[in-house]
Amino acid sequence: MNNTLLSLLITTALIASPVMAEDSYDYIETPTPNQIDDLLDEDKDGVINARDLCPQTPTMAEIDNDGCGTYIKTEEQMNLHILFANDSSDIQPAFLAQIREMSAFLDSYPSTSIELRGYASKVGNTQYNLALSERRAQAVEDALLSNGVASERVRIVGFGDTALEAYGNDEVSHARNRKVVATVVGHKGNVKEEWTIFTKIEK
Template sequence: MKNILTLSLVTLSLTACVNRDNQYDYIETPQPNQVADLQDDDTDGVINARDLCVATPDESEINNEGCGIIITSSNERHLHILFSNDSADIQPIFSSQIRQMVEFLELYPETSIEIQGYASKVGNEEYNLALSKRRAEAVDRRIESMGIAADRVTVVGYGETHLEYDGDDEMSHARNRKVTASVVGYQGDIKKEWTIFSRLPK
């Protein structure tokens, strides 16, 4: 008896939506009020309304704001050039060091470099100060001749005030006749999203 009563109620509710000609009454589709841009122009899975990075690189792993996750890497480059006694001439053996430094500066255009010149404690202190600066300027000219802008290079001469080797032997003097420089560059790489085509390093 209970089952028959339930079936009757279901039948009654269904027929209530049907008119006498067995046709459903037309209900007009409500007009949506869209308040946000639901499109995803850069197809990164984040709608335009909350996408803060509108040109996400393809295959990049993104955060909730639609921006690619960036991994920061750093590299460092050094110069260490030795000079003959009372000389500011760059010996050919050090040309590759300078070329590598130039390539580094080109790779990291936001970096600058300070070139530091030194001298041994042989001779007059004032003369050695000027000599150390001439050595640094010689390296500076070589770097700028290879396309690095002058405003990215600073030159300083220390003379014999910052000796690395304090001995009076010829080996110590030779090691103190030098130009050094170091620079650190930072670069960001987009972290790519893993796909079925990704390959792990062997």
């Protein structure tokens, strides 16, 4: 057998060989990716929903890597100072505005509570004055509750005539001691805005 015929036979055998058939594969469709995490950024703070621990970040807030804004603590204070007539626990109309303002303040700071401290002038029986100071504090509490303040946020205490503001024996001194007072300090965080090239600097 000559070389030409031998080469032809080898080529034919290789073409018909089952090894060559194994190199043929069926077409496989490209799989559709299954996206598990939420890649949206609904509050548009630059942190995707999947990583955003504070999803309602205020617009223009300076944020950290978790999507949370930077807050600056602020304090506000509200005082209550209501005077009463002699031997009376009736709130005079002139002081109703104070009660409305205090109610609005407590509504703005829902984590705060208030202690109403009632006092009496040093006129008459000490035990009677103690009860009178408590009635005055109770009257202010009732007024706050009627303005929407929850009862569990209000505490009353009567001091009677044991903690006087004025020690004179004149009517002005007595009037200053017939009172209910309170002070509430609220805390609220103001969001710190992110500085940009468009930020206007006050001159």
